Amino acid sequence: MLSLTPANDRTRSAEAIVADWEARMEGMMGLSQVEFDIDGGGPPVGRPIDLRIVGGTDAGREQLADDVAATLRTLPGTTRVKRDVNEPAPQIEVALQHRWLTYYGISATQVGDIIQYAIEGQRVTRIFNGKEEVHFRVTLEENDKSLAELDQIRVRAKDGQLVPLNKLVRWTWRDTVAQVDHFNGERVIRVSAGLDASVTDPLTVFEQVQTAFARDNLAEGKDYAGARIVPMGQILETQEAQSGFTVAIAVALIGIALILLLLFDNVLESLIVLAVIPFGIGGALFILFLHNQVLSFFSIIGMIALIGIMVNNSLVLIWHLKDTAHERAALGWVAFVIKGTQSRVRAISLTTITTVAGLIPLAYGLGGYDNYMSPMALVVGWGCVISWVVTLTVIPSLYLWVMKGRTGAQ
Template structure:
């Protein structure tokens, strides 16, 4: 997935120095957790820098412009294209670049030996026109949603492939831990802290965030799909009870889907959820066939009890053949590394739900409607 790392801990707080201290403690928890590898953070090591300043008064007395000094230093550090060369054998011009020799680039003294022409025509070395001071280089301050953040990252190795297990093992060590800055470390899963400056807090990100958002959206889509199916069946049968009976086998797909994943040693992924959403429509179709057939036979004068029994016997063959065709179609993507979850959901979900539909729907429909339809017949 498009994440910084499979396991990401985002550290927020009122002070960036404090955030870095907390991040180091969280990093220790990462390192102590079994099977957590590639532990790192966004804290940069202290590094020194050299600052070269132009002595403006001295340069002015010698008649040397500051831009000339900067140009010579730039040429020494990164080189400068001074002229192009055209040949009859190349389509594009070849630049001629002037720069210091590679063995001289590592020395500031060599750079300061470069000269610039003064007003009177003499060549003045840069060492006479600039001063060099040492300092500490600024560290990068990372931000997310305009808030300063320090990242601690890691990956999961070993028998358990999912980084979520490692994330919860780490959380058992960091949740509510007391801090030297005062207070306890806050813990957030799906959002940043409301007031990141009120406390030091840890927000989990990485594959966890992608997993949560994916299954949240899939769950909403599943609920919307079930609601639309219910409304369509209500419109078809003019009843609020019959659609509930028709949709009753939908939860039964779990009896096939979950053991199917366990049998193949596969994880329940987003494609598995897509398969469950597709199963809802397939199962409702089979249920509608049974209920509609019962109603048709009762309308023709058959006793309700006999019509219920006859529906399962008569419709069993086309329902089984249709389910078998769908299962065979899913069989071809069973070995796909991405869509095998979809295949497992369809194969085992259709297998179990088809068998249960032939039993559950007639029994539920008879239990709910026998009084009304027996009187009518």
């Protein structure tokens, strides 16, 4: 693992740096494919675009994987498009001689363990050097790992006899795929890509891929022999997170509404308090748009936190108006609402100022930028400013209009 300097201390993004590394390493001998993952230190994890081409025939999977990779390269914001390279490579296969295994009473597992120990070695002990754990492995020297030498390894039979390995196995050279990956029991090819978060997001890219293939298949009659696209990585985690956040926000709103109903014993006043939420959320989304930020995992968390702050400020105002309702007859509706709002300006403003002052340095990376926490701070900080304006202007006006209309006062 390589740790980069903080984002505000360098001129290039992590995506640009790893793209340069991969380009430089592609020409190295002995490497068929090089891929770097960027770990930002928080969810969602994995490559931003991680698609699995699952099922179907080998030809269908290969064709779909090639088409998906070609489509990703045309989409704005996608970088470092990769697909699994499954080129045949020379391998040695071991064919067991079951007739001799049965004759000597030797199991296939026993032969497999002997070959594995000869090639990879066997861990025999460990020691601790301070805090470092050091393992010791016993293995053959490299010049003893040739097939001729391996043939002379002895395997103990059931009756104690030592049998040479060349009696029990036959070595076969073959060009074959080095590794076959599976997903739920079906063969799979992985297609992945990086992402410029200032341009797009994983879900948008996945929707564009789905739309492109649905349109092309319908127009051109393409057939991938049953192969299909399955999202993984950040796409899957973001989908699951958004579903969970939808439930969390719904539960939060229902809980807040019930508490307000118990507090005010009045549906209209409770709804007036909650009316600040759409303005704050809309403002937060507008701030993300102005700062060229996408709606990320942590920005949604920031919106959930923002709901509580907005309701608190609105609650302070409406409860004060309810608590001083006895002054309304003497002052009249307009003067009563203006006076009540003015008396709450200091309390609401101080709460907003202290919250924003604490979050703005994190939002703009003053002292250190965090790719994940900064969008959350941006949402909460500017959301508080917008809800402050709404609480002191829109909410009093809404309260005046609703409550005055309800009582029929002039």
